[in-house]
Amino acid sequence: MTASRPTTRPRKEPSSAKPGRKAAARRSGAGHRTDLLEAMLRIRRFEERCVELYSAARIRGFVHLYIGEEAVAVGVTGALEPGDAVVSTYREHGHALARGLTPESVMAEMHGKATGCSGGRGGSMHLFDASRRFYGGSAIVAGGLPLAAGLALADLMRGLPGVTCCFFGDGAFAEGEFHETANLAALWNLPLLLVCENNLYAMGTALAREHAQTDLAMRAASYGMPAWAVDGMDVEAVEQAARRAVGGIRAGAGPHFLELRTYRFRAHSMYDPDRYRDKAEVERWKSRDPIARLTERMRDGGELDDEALARTEQRLAEEIDHAVTAAERAPEEPVGDLLRHVTSAPYGEVSRP
């Protein structure tokens, strides 16, 4: 009863790949740009509120803000289907929201409430949603990469069409786990999309101060996989590149690597004085704000007016207000349940602290 399964997906020409219906429907045009803009604005406004709540000590832990990088999460996840898997980092509010986790469940998680997407046990750095195949934030740099390879391997072995998308940063590129995973994925032709968010700083260490060769896409290509560098401040460019990569993966061409050149407008975390970056550099990147860029493009094309934008902002503000109110009112996970979810079934002495 030995099952003989294909080790690799049959290779197809990318042109024959069938993009998802939804993706096709919103592939271009004003309606789609409106969606992209709203998705980016949701992340931005959500995180701005996080800053305020953090300063007031309503939310705690390490909080890493994505502000400035929204185009990456929105563009890449726009190219994914519901059956695909996403593995994220500790800077993952954007990925989670773009993947469809509700602001309510993420905000509740940051408040440590029972209604949070991880039941209050994860916090900002560990957002999960199994129903959306969102395999969460990992606070160990590069720790999610091997796991993503395994998700891709399982889909491959089970003959499922899913693509696993793994986000990580330029810091993770220096870790052994990236290189082990890239090699393994290429060797086994895994349906894995490696998305490197190159924001130029590994916490406080600039790219050139930690990489002998700073052309990350070129280095990734040496593992024998297609690899491109993309302007991570342009959501449409990101989405286009991601579609191309996902199409290739679905067609059986194995793992693809995207280096998305982006920038975080805020410090590494809340408690970071940001001494390692020149203020002029920050201002320069802010002038390339992906939200402003798309807004202007849409205005120029007559796809957006003040009134529509105000309506969107109003709706998002209400959505986030609601998320905060709901999170504040949500029940806390009882301390009596402290040891829940350590193992699937309580057994033996594990309940002993």
Next chain:
Amino acid sequence: MSTGTRARGTTYREAMREALREALRSDERVFLMGEDVGRYGGCFGVSLGLLEEFGPDRVRDTPLSESAFVGAGIGAALAGMRPVVEIMTVNFSLLALDQILNNAATLLHMSGGQLPVPLVIRMTTGAGRQLAAQHSHSLESFYAHIPGIRVLAPATLEDARHVLAPALADPDPVVIFEHGSLYNAAGELDPAAGPVELDRAAVRRPGTDVSLITYGGSLPKALAAADELAADGVDAEVVDLRSLRPLDGATIAASVARTHRAVVVDEAWRTGSLAAEVSARIAEESFYELDAPVERVCSAEVPIPYARQLEEAALPQTADIVAAAHRAVD
């Protein structure tokens, strides 16, 4: 191809292989992956012949990337497979410790119960073969320290044969330690033996005067010590912990309540060892049963040396166990 259903001569290695074969046959979600598990047949020969039977997809050779393939096992488990990942030895497992500790053991909890990780990791452990400092570790206590994983140390033929099925049925990560000195252990497999009760220690020899509490590769030494003690008129009970996490405190306490004396035998270094944990449990739960201080027989606190006489001196030996038991009893 053997069936393993009637009493017959076998070895620990063959029993483990039979368990893998059974698992691969009975559940198509199961696959074996690790360094040299396929064409080589496993560094210790455990998976010999399985590639030929099940093919390269399910008996999967990996690059020398412990972190990547253990992490891939975790990911595959999340996505519906039942991987058995072999790490060649515990010494190399340190390169995957991040994945085991930070992903396998934590995902269920930090996802609020959404993501169980039904993964089995097997690895060889222990010293005694003159392999010197980097290939002689007993790091079971590192793993037993971690909530969220189950740690097993099969020490008998029956346990080797019957530990894998319940481990694979567990929805959470299980780490199985196979002591290198046990692979050649031969004997008749008890045909009546059923699946290992994962939470339970086993009393391998009942006795009334002193409890020798041990696991894994030290079990044969403890049983030999019990024989010698019997000749001296000391009736030793031998407890095989078998499950290192969770520890079966009830069996330990019951044994100490019978004998009032305990000797804990552990091939790991004494400081911070499982022997330390077992001793602490006895102090917590069986203090008023003790009629002598708990004795520990552990490895000397030294990187395990190569030279034969030095290695022997560093490791717990039967004579050390006998001496410790006499100290407790006399």
Next chain:
Amino acid sequence: MAEFTMPSLGADMDEGTLVEWLVAPGDPVRRGDPVAVVETAKSTIEVECFESGAMGRRLVEPGTTVPVGTPLALIEPAAEPREEPGEAGRPREEPRVPSASRRAAPAPAAGAGAGPAPAPAAGPAPPRAPAASGAPEHGAAEAGPLVRHLAERSGVDLGSVHGTGPAGRVTRADIERASAGAAPRSPRVRATPLARRLAAELGVGLSEVTGSGRDAAVRARDVSGAAARRSAAHPPQRPATAAARASRPPGEEAPGMRQAIARLMTRANRDIPHYYLSTTVDMTAATDWLHDHNRRAPLPERLLPAALLLRAAAVAAREVPELNGFWADDRFTPGEGVHLGVAVSLRGGGLVAPVLHRADTLDPHALMAALKDLVTRARTGRLRGSEVSGATITVTNLGDQGVETVFGVIHPPQVALVGFGRVVDRPWAVGGLLGVRPVVTVTLSADHRATDGAVGARYLSAVDRLLQKPEKL
């Protein structure tokens, strides 16, 4: 009017120092603008405000350290709220979104309300919390665990030590000074936990047992051996005899104590016409209750049979007040309250009888604790004067030394002495059937000048009755 407060930038930040204002009063500020520089334990950080408007009154001057959540300044609403929908997405130019629910939500100030500035904000910023805010107020007895341990080991009463440390804390040196003269406690007998437990259960004194274990530790079999020998060998003894234990070299006992006992007992035997009564009490209920209690109770709360016996003796003395008091000037004076003298034999020989004051009001736990304390201190020579005087009736319990029946000599001017023997298993008829039961022999030595036998009999039957309902003791 909104408050700009000291932000929390991490769970480990409790306070921050305002270093510099980046905007002047009256300057316009927008949500997200950095308005001040704050120094924390970790770094110096520009902090932003979360309201748009004009910088209002400053509440805190640079250089001041304040707790997180403290208002630093007020932000006044902008003169003309601007609608800037067109600027969405442009960095640093946030559209002002009017939102009812936002306004309704309380201002996110940690530990402070949203309303008008709370009291602390109105005045100068609260000063940095003094490091010693948790300093003790209860003075001399304040001492750390090490000091407590040292005090206990060297027999020093912490309450009597003058602390020379900060805030009157007792220091190690204080203990060493105080203990310089104090007699060291006799060393604890080395015994295994099981042996200790058995000794308590069997009523065997560990110090009487020769240890066969490592470093002469007493082991379980030594205890059971001693218990077996004892039950075979020991004849009844009178307290005075017990006090002069033949096994002790006479030199170990303080000669003064021997002479005092001699004088007192001679007087008692000469002046007091004793009568003696004895009864045997079924201890099944009492031992069952103790066993059950001890199984559930944590170690410090476990009880010995003596606690029940003493308690019964004290309550019975209250019930039969004719036996609780003094014979002086040819007449009996009842005691005010039951103050139970407890004969304690000393290791070096000799006897003292410290007093459990108002013993009839102490429950078995309190009695047990008081007894332990008294016995320990009696044996280390640290009883206070008040603790060896004023007994209204005395109990001698030689059960733990293997004695079955005690006929004691009354301690003048008291008029009665109660003796308890060992709890032993004996054939016992209950309801016409013979069974083996734990029993104890209770004796009463009473002064015939003060009472007659009938009174003594009432006392003994009260003791018996009380011991049948241990749960009510």
